[in-house]
Amino acid sequence: MCDSCKGINTWRKFDTPDDYMNCIAYISQLTADDGDFELVKEESTCPLDKVKTENGWADEIMIHTIRCRNCGQVFTCVVNTWRGSGHFGKGRSR
Numbered sequence: 001m002c003d004s005c006k007g008i009n010t011w012r013k014f015d016t017p018d019d020y021m022n023c024i025a026y027i028s029q030l031t032a033d034d035g036d037f038e039l040v041k042e043e044s045t046c047p048l049d050k051v052k053t054e055n056g057w058a059d060e061i062m063i064h065t066i067r068c069r070n071c072g073q074v075f076t077c078v079v080n081t082w083r084g085s086g087h088f089g090k091g092r093s094r
């Protein structure tokens, strides 16, 4: 892991839907054009700005994977909106 990865915030679990939305906002920041990370589109269920629509969640289970542009370390955000569980952390989804 490089310096940009060491400084990353992770969520052991999401306590509320807002908590999850905060994490998605954080990931959007990290993967902005000049950010240290890129979104791995082929391993993500939908665009970051589409997780919530006027009709509710885009999907019951949503996964977003990001990769460090410096060292290639992967972090994954997983949520199950039906069970109300999820987390954001190092590595791929389990």
Ligand SMILES: [Zn+2]
Binding pocket: 001, 002, 003, 004, 005, 068, 069, 070, 071, 072, 073
């Ligand atoms: Zn890194």
